[in-house]
Amino acid sequence: MPPRLNIVVPVKRVIDFAIKPRINASKNAIETNGVKFSLNPFCEIAVEEAVRLRESSKDLVESITLVSAGSAKAQDTLRSGLALGADKATLIEIPAIDDSKSLELEPLAVAKLLKAFVKKSNANLVIMGKQAIDDDSNQTGQMLAGLLNWSQATNASKVTVDEASGVVTVSREVDGGTETLSAPLPLVITTDLRLNTPRYTKLQDIMKAKKKKTEKVSPEDLGVDISSRLEILSLSEPPKRTGGGKVDSVDALIGKLKELGAI
Amino acid sequence: LSSLVVLETGPPAPYSVLTAASKVGGPITVLLAGSKASAAAVEVAKVDGVSKVLTASSAEYDHSLPEKLAPLIAENVKGGSYTHVFASASAFGKNVLPRAAALLDVQQISDITAVESEDTFVRPIYAGNVIATVKSKDPIKLITVRTSAFPNPATSGNSAPIEDAVDPAVNSQTAFVSEELTKTERPDLGSAKRVISGGRGLKDKESFDKIIYPLADALGAAVGASRAAVDSGFADNSLQVGQTGKVVAPDLYVAVGISGAIQHLAGMKDSKTIVAINKDADAPIFEIADVGLVADLFDAVPELTGKIKN
Incomplete structure (x- = not known):
């Protein structure tokens, strides 16, 4: 019998997707004071997928562990993931650099922290979001798979596990359509939008999540250097595009397009 | 300075x-891998500015599995004197390059839209709502490129030498099973000069096909769709334009029955001329469209198609 799934789901706390980010006065960071934060949508899909794997077959999943690297505030993010159905959670706490904020971790540093955590927890499957909607890097899962020398399946739109063999089959979204891969455990999967629609958490799930086990570790505990390799020199708003007004008929539309040299 | 692409x-x-x-x-x-590498090398050797082409022609690299390709890239970077490594921010580059970056202990810079200097690059973050200028302190820079932000080079009279790459021949337990690519005779969405996109206003798949495709044919355009249209099953996911789909910048972009959600605008707002056809005069798409037509698309688009054909 192949081993049961010991799943780690890394999650990130990000500015809520419905909020337009504002650049701070010194033009080098995004304003976070008084801004609503949420669990990154792709991470939420990853937690949901782990829970669905457990629900698909009684003996398939041994444990679902959440992990987040960030400030103490990421505890709230971990609670949202626990309410979705994960078993326990670890915060890799990044100390504050001043009163209000922690160092913004880069994907390579996060991947190194996750590698150490995954080894420590004897996980054999990592399911995580394809990207965080703040930095949009789309790197951490691939880096983690490289550091662990595990198989990787990114942009997953369908995941199936063959219980007899322990082989995982993943359909992934590529530019021209879909591609299907298979790999034995251990494996890193990153999630795309169409993989699933996360469930709504009920009040009783949120209450239950408060009783689940959470622990804290530090980057030093994991023996990882998290210093930055990149420096943000400046942030700016993209050039504003202003509309050219409306026309009142198809003929006027064609006329305008000819005038603009578009047809 | 020396780049591996x-x-x-x-x-x-x-x-x-x-x-x-x-x-x-x-x-x-240039580094090319897979059984088509030699044929592709002959073409890329003609491109202006290419100094050398390296090929790893083993069929092991077909399907671009990162478990094999990332060590190939890392080995060739270690054996060369490269200061920069580039790939496209396509499904290929996004999948492979971060893994190679981890093997080389480099913090990659994703999806750049401009090069400021040898160590400073511009990239959109927050779905294009913010533009960041970032400087890398790594001795080697690994970078993925938003291809629509840079023009194609001339392919005139160059003939760069073609050599074998160092091939570490790493094994992997990952197996390619199959691919289901959308077959089309139309221009590729990512690089088309004209794109006609349909949104939720099309109501169903049948209308999407009946209204959008004839206009695309009349203009020789690629077909795109909003995420709402894809989620409603009107069009295949590979046609999705937006933050979560493809980012396009054609000369002409026609948005039909698309309201203009932020995530869609992030995928097309760099188009040269934007046309919007929508019956809701308050749709946000009109705020950025160069030409807007407030009309019922079921009347206006067939009329437009007919008049363009003539």
């Missing part, structure tokens, strides 16, 4: 990555 063997081959590399300066070496 990792290209997919295509089609289409994203040669605009070479333009991004040329902004850094120094010689450009």
Whole structure:
């Protein structure tokens, strides 16, 4: 019998997707004071997928562990993931650099922290979001798979596990359509939008999540250097595009397009 | 300064990555892998600015599995004197390059839209709502390039030498099973000069096909769709334009029955001329469209198609 799934789901706390980010006065960071934060949508899909794997077959999943690297505030993010159905959670706490904020971790540093955590927890499957909607890097899962020398399946739109063999089959979204891969455990999967629609958490799930086990570790505990390799020199708003007004008929539309040299 | 550019063997081959590399300066070496590498090398050797082409022709590299390709890239970077490594921010580059970056202990810079200097690059974050200028402290820079942000280089009279790459021949337990690619005779969405996109206003798949495709045919355009249209099953996911789909910048973009959600605008707002046809005069798409027509698309688009054909 192949081993049961010991799943780690890394999650990130990000500015809520419905909020337009504002650049701070010194033009080098995004304003976070008084801004609503949420669990990154792709991470939420990853937690949901782990829970669905457990629900698909009684003996398939041994444990679902959440992990987040960030400030103490990421505890709230971990609670949202626990309410979705994960078993326990670890915060890799990044100390504050001043009163209000922690160092913004880069994907390579996060991947190194996750590698150490995954080894420590004897996980054999990592399911995580394809990207965080703040930095949009789309790197951490691939880096983690490289550091662990595990198989990787990114942009997953369908995941199936063959219980007899322990082989995982993943359909992934590529530019021209879909591609299907298979790999034995251990494996890193990153999630795309169409993989699933996360469930709504009920009040009783949120209450239950408060009783689940959470622990804290530090980057030093994991023996990882998290210093930055990149420096943000400046942030700016993209050039504003202003509309050219409306026309009142198809003929006027064609006329305008000819005038603009578009047809 | 010396760049290694990792290209997919295509089609289409994203040669605009070479333009991004040329902004850094120094010689450009191209790395191609897979059983189509030799044929692709003959073509890329003709592109202006290419100094050398390296090929790893083993069929082991077909399907671009990162478990094999990332060590290939890392080995060739270690054996060369490259200061920069580029790939396209396509499904290929996004999948492979971060893994190679981890093997080389480099913090990659994703999806750049401009090169400021040899160590400073511009990239959109927050779905294009913010533009960041970032400086890398790594001795080697690994970079993915938003191909629509750079023009294609000339492919005139160059004939760069073609050599074998160092091949570490790493094994992997990952197996390619199958692919289901959307077959089309139309121009590729990512590089088309004209794009006609449909949204939720089309109401169903039948209308989408009946209204959008004839206009695309009349204009020789690629077909795109909003995420709402894709989620409603009107069009295949590979046609999705937006933050979560493809980012396009054609000369002409026609948005039909698309309201203009932020995530859609992030995928098309750099188009040269934007046309919007929507019956809701308050739709946000009109705020950025160069030409807007408030009309019922079921009347206006067939009329437009007919008049363009004549």
